[in-house]
Amino acid sequence: MSQPAQQKQKNILPLLIAAFALLLLFYLNSDEVDQQAHQQYLSRISHLVEHNASYSAELLSLNQRRKRSLSRLNHQSKELHHDLELLYQFPSWLDEKQHTELQKELQKLKRQIEHRVDLGERFARARSSYLNSLIQLPAVTSHPTH
Amino acid sequence: MIPVWWLPVLLFQWLPLELLASEVEITPQPLIELGRQLFHDTRLSKKGDVACSHCHNLQLGGQILAVFRSIRKPMRRNAPSIYNVVFNFRQTWDGRAQNLAEQIDLTMATMGAPWQEVATRLQANNKVAQQFQQLFGTPVTREGITQALVAFQKTLTTLDAPYDRYRAGDSSALTEEQHKGLLLFESLGCNSCHDGEHLGGTQFQSIALFFQIGSDQDLIQLTKGIRSDSDTNDQPQTEEDHDTELGDFAAVDTGRYEVTGRDEDHLVFKVPNLRNVALTAPYFHNGSSSTLDQAIFEMAEHQLGIILSAHQTHLLVEFLKSLTSEQFNRAHR
Numbered sequence: 001m002s003q004p005a006q007q008k009q010k011n012i013l014p015l016l017i018a019a020f021a022l023l024l025l026f027y028l029n030s031d032e033v034d035q036q037a038h039q040q041y042l043s044r045i046s047h048l049v050e051h052n053a054s055y056s057a058e059l060l061s062l063n064q065r066r067k068r069s070l071s072r073l074n075h076q077s078k079e080l081h082h083d084l085e086l087l088y089q090f091p092s093w094l095d096e097k098q099h100t101e102l103q104k105e106l107q108k109l110k111r112q113i114e115h116r117v118d119l120g121e122r123f124a125r126a127r128s129s130y131l132n133s134l135i136q137l138p139a140v141t142s143h144p145t146h
Numbered sequence: 147m148i149p150v151w152w153l154p155v156l157l158f159q160w161l162p163l164e165l166l167a168s169e170v171e172i173t174p175q176p177l178i179e180l181g182r183q184l185f186h187d188t189r190l191s192k193k194g195d196v197a198c199s200h201c202h203n204l205q206l207g208g209q210i211l212a213v214f215r216s217i218r219k220p221m222r223r224n225a226p227s228i229y230n231v232v233f234n235f236r237q238t239w240d241g242r243a244q245n246l247a248e249q250i251d252l253t254m255a256t257m258g259a260p261w262q263e264v265a266t267r268l269q270a271n272n273k274v275a276q277q278f279q280q281l282f283g284t285p286v287t288r289e290g291i292t293q294a295l296v297a298f299q300k301t302l303t304t305l306d307a308p309y310d311r312y313r314a315g316d317s318s319a320l321t322e323e324q325h326k327g328l329l330l331f332e333s334l335g336c337n338s339c340h341d342g343e344h345l346g347g348t349q350f351q352s353i354a355l356f357f358q359i360g361s362d363q364d365l366i367q368l369t370k371g372i373r374s375d376s377d378t379n380d381q382p383q384t385e386e387d388h389d390t391e392l393g394d395f396a397a398v399d400t401g402r403y404e405v406t407g408r409d410e411d412h413l414v415f416k417v418p419n420l421r422n423v424a425l426t427a428p429y430f431h432n433g434s435s436s437t438l439d440q441a442i443f444e445m446a447e448h449q450l451g452i453i454l455s456a457h458q459t460h461l462l463v464e465f466l467k468s469l470t471s472e473q474f475n476r477a478h479r
Contacts, residue, residue, distance in 0.1 A: 069341055078235070124349040125414075128341070129338075131335060136450065
């Protein structure tokens with residue numbers, strides 16, 4: 001083998017070892033990630049998104065008087081809180097720093113959900129008064145002396 | 147070469163099957179049984195003399211107020227029925243508890259015994275300690291107690307009233323008067339607030355929508371805490387006792403305002419569900435109405451601005467009786 005070829009081989013060898021070490025590191029780390037737990041966490045996020053959309057749909061239906069009962073709206077709000085609680089069960093491979101970051105994000109999300117549900121509850125209250133006004137006003141106006 | 151139609155199959159094989167099923171919660175019977183025991187256990191209270199079941203009597207539609215007075219433990223608010231609470235959108239009269247676990251936490255604070263003390267007392271009992279060990283693999287804990295009580299409360303549902311049979315299509319389930327009462331209930335707009343299949347427990351509402359027309363004295367009567375002046379002999383015995391109460395029960399109870407601090411929530415309370423309402427006197431957050439007739443009459447006046455005739459009140463009472471569970475109807479026969 002010629003001198004430059006040997007030199008070239010000597011240069012490549014450390015690179016190959018480094019690449020191998022990196023791959024080994026990735027491989028070992030990949031073992032720490034539980035794919036099933038990861039998928040489960042993702043599915044919990046999807047559930048929350050779904051319930052959030054259903055909550056909006058319920059509000060719209062009530063507002064347009066296509067529905068009367070608030071039961072479904074309240075059910076969706078309970079589901080939202082439940083989904084949120086489940087999101088606090090972090091996948092085990094996340095480290096403390098990642099836990100803290102996620103926790104901060106979840107706190108923000110919690111405040112938003114609480115605000116949203118609170119607005120929903122205030123809507124429900126105002127709606128009941130409105131519905132009753134619709135019932136009572138004709139009765140009152142037909143008897144001005146009432 | 148793999149055919150194209152195989153692609154979805156290949157993709158799905160990577161999806162864990164467990165994800166296809168939702169996370170269904172199944173409560174084991176031993177947990178419910180433990181909850182039932184704890185519900186009747188006086189060790190949960192500070193002096194070891196009161197159990198949950200003393201104020202939420204399971205034989206009487208889940209509620210009784212008189213016991214409060216007999217054990218000289220005045221409370222500011224009326225103890226609501228424990229039945230069907232799982233259907234409520236929030237717990238407690240002012241909705242400060244988001245769920246049953248939070249409600250239990252508040253109730254335990256009212257009963258006065260610190261969690262740690264309760265856990266120690268229960269742990270001292272071999273049978274209870276063993277139950278906790280079997281169910282949770284731990285000694286008695288606050289979380290375990292709460293979980294058991296929640297599991298038990300979730301079983302306290304009564305969906306077997308004549309009204310339920312009527313809703314399911316049995317038109318003979320209601321008497322003629324009850325049916326007329328139902329129509330009146332809907333036409334007057336009672337169901338705007340007492341909404342849904344449990345007729346309430348779905349929203350907050352002001353208790354004085356039409357009260358501007360009344361006198362200030364009436365408003366005070368309506369909104370003050372549960373005690374009247376004649377009850378002053380039942381004041382808490384010691385300062386410590388007083389600290390465990392919810393506050394100054396003689397003062398005006400501002401309801402949800404205490405939770406949110408918003409003016410619009412002044413005198414706002416959770417609308418209770420009406421299941422078994424005929425058995426759960428006295429009525430309202432402060433127990434100010436002792437009979438169903440009186441409660442209905444006052445509700446119509448304060449919430450709808452209507453003065454009901456005696457006949458209308460009677461029809462509404464009859465309808466509300468149709469919300470009584472058959473298990474209580476049988477017990478009263």
